[in-house]
Amino acid sequence: MIPVNEPLLDGNEKKYLMECIDTGWISSEGPFVKEFEEKFSAKVGRKYGIAVCNGSAALDVAVAALGLKEGDEVIIPTFTIISCANAIIRAGAIPVLIDSDPYTWNMDVNQIESRITPKTRAIMVVHIYGLPVDMDPVMRIAKKYGLKIIEDAAEAHGQTYKRKPCGSFGDISVFSFYPNKHVTTGEGGMVVTDNEELAERCRSLRNLCFQANRRFVHEEMGWNFRMTNLQAAIGLAQLERLDEFVIKKRNMGKYYTQKLKDIESIQLPLEKTSYADNIYWVYGIVLNDQLNFDADKMMKHLAAKNIGTRPFFYPMHEQPVFHKMGLFVNESYPVAEIISRKGFYVPSGLTLTEAQMDEVVKVIKEELN
Numbered sequence: 496m497i498p499v500n501e502p503l504l505d506g507n508e509k510k511y512l513m514e515c516i517d518t519g520w521i522s523s524e525g526p527f528v529k530e531f532e533e534k535f536s537a538k539v540g541r542k543y544g545i546a547v548c549n550g551s552a553a554l555d556v557a558v559a560a561l562g563l564k565e566g567d568e569v570i571i572p573t574f575t576i577i578s579c580a581n582a583i584i585r586a587g588a589i590p591v592l593i594d595s596d597p598y599t600w601n602m603d604v605n606q607i608e609s610r611i612t613p614k615t616r617a618i619m620v621v622h623i624y625g626l627p628v629d630m631d632p633v634m635r636i637a638k639k640y641g642l643k644i645i646e647d648a649a650e651a652h653g654q655t656y657k658r659k660p661c662g663s664f665g666d667i668s669v670f671s672f673y674p675n676k677h678v679t680t681g682e683g684g685m686v687v688t689d690n691e692e693l694a695e696r697c698r699s700l701r702n703l704c705f706q707a708n709r710r711f712v713h714e715e716m717g718w719n720f721r722m723t724n725l726q727a728a729i730g731l732a733q734l735e736r737l738d739e740f741v742i743k744k745r746n747m748g749k750y751y752t753q754k755l756k757d758i759e760s761i762q763l764p765l766e767k768t769s770y771a772d773n774i775y776w777v778y779g780i781v782l783n784d785q786l787n788f789d790a791d792k793m794m795k796h797l798a799a800k801n802i803g804t805r806p807f808f809y810p811m812h813e814q815p816v817f818h819k820m821g822l823f824v825n826e827s828y829p830v831a832e833i834i835s836r837k838g839f840y841v842p843s844g845l846t847l848t849e850a851q852m853d854e855v856v857k858v859i860k861e862e863l864n
């Protein structure tokens with residue numbers, strides 16, 4: 496089986512992990528956590544980093560730290576992971592959806608302004624699959640209407656927008672370190688910001704809102720979302736190789752594109768836009784409409800030939816869980832509906848070999864014929 500993703504752990508991961516074992520520092524109190532926070536946040540151009548137990552938790556903390564209230568509206572892409580909408584709804588706020596751009600698969604920033612109401616408080620941008628959201632228009636709109644920006648850079652470690660790191664655009668930004676991300680800690684995430692007060696709120700929220708002077712007396716509800724020293728040890732070793740990993744992913748993407756570009760019945764990821772070169776977090780393929788089958792069927796065929804795939808995101812406005820809550824009923828976002836049914840991604844991990852990519856390409860070509 497060619498796995499859809501496999502992490503690459505052959506740097507200092509083992510050495511740093513052994514240090515945790517040898518010193519007995521395995522909890523979140525261990526020294527690697529701070530070091531990882533400092534080095535990772537510096538790498539993405541931020542003053543403060545708050546490590547947490549996963550990327551979804553990072554979104555929960557980021558949204559809560561902004562102090563959104565009941566009835567506040569937050570604009571988000573419908574084509575994203577459910578963690579984005581969950582964080583907003585759990586804070587009592589309302590997600591307001593935007594359709595995707597058919598080529599970058601990111602939120603179509605031209606649609607944002609039409610969705611703004613007097614209740615809008617924030618825009619949550621999500622960089623999807625390796626290309627960043629077009630940030631200049633987003634920043635302009637946020638400034639014009641006095642909105643906060645929450646930036647989900649969980650798929651964009653090492654990516655830039657006009658040479659500025661992804662993760663440096665939000666009032667508050669988040670990363671995930673799940674094993675398919677460019678930097679992994681097994682499970683893990685981080686909130687980053689330049690705002691000291693927000694950083695302090697995030698630290699408190701991740702740690703049950705314990706108070707410094709009266710530890711077990713709480714003024715607010717938080718979570719235990721702490722990252723362990725073991726996770727941070729792996730993260731530090733991974734971070735040392737981020738630049739190398741990004742080059743590797745770019746080469747993977749270019750290789751696939753070169754081999755697949757002559758097939759007319761499929762749409763491939765853009766290699767670049769005017770503001771960024773793709774880092775191919777995953778290598779996505781969208782079947783053209785004239786093909787009379789969906790990604791589901793294609794993925795089953797590939798699985799039968801031992802090739803791992805994953806479907807594209809399923810849009811927020813079609814999620815049964817949100818319909819049951821009375822959200823997004825009868826809303827329609829046509830681009831997201833098409834790409835979610837026709838899109839899937841092929842093996843794109845850091846251990847992927849050229850021979851494996853050749854095999855993936857060969858099988859795709861056979862199936863399409």
Ligand SMILES: *Cc1c(COP(=O)(O)O)cnc(C)c1O
Binds near residue numbers: 673
């Ligand atoms: C992976 C991911 C997350 C969530 O991260 P977890 O660590 O899996 O909770 C959030 N947003 C996006 C865009 C992601 O790709």
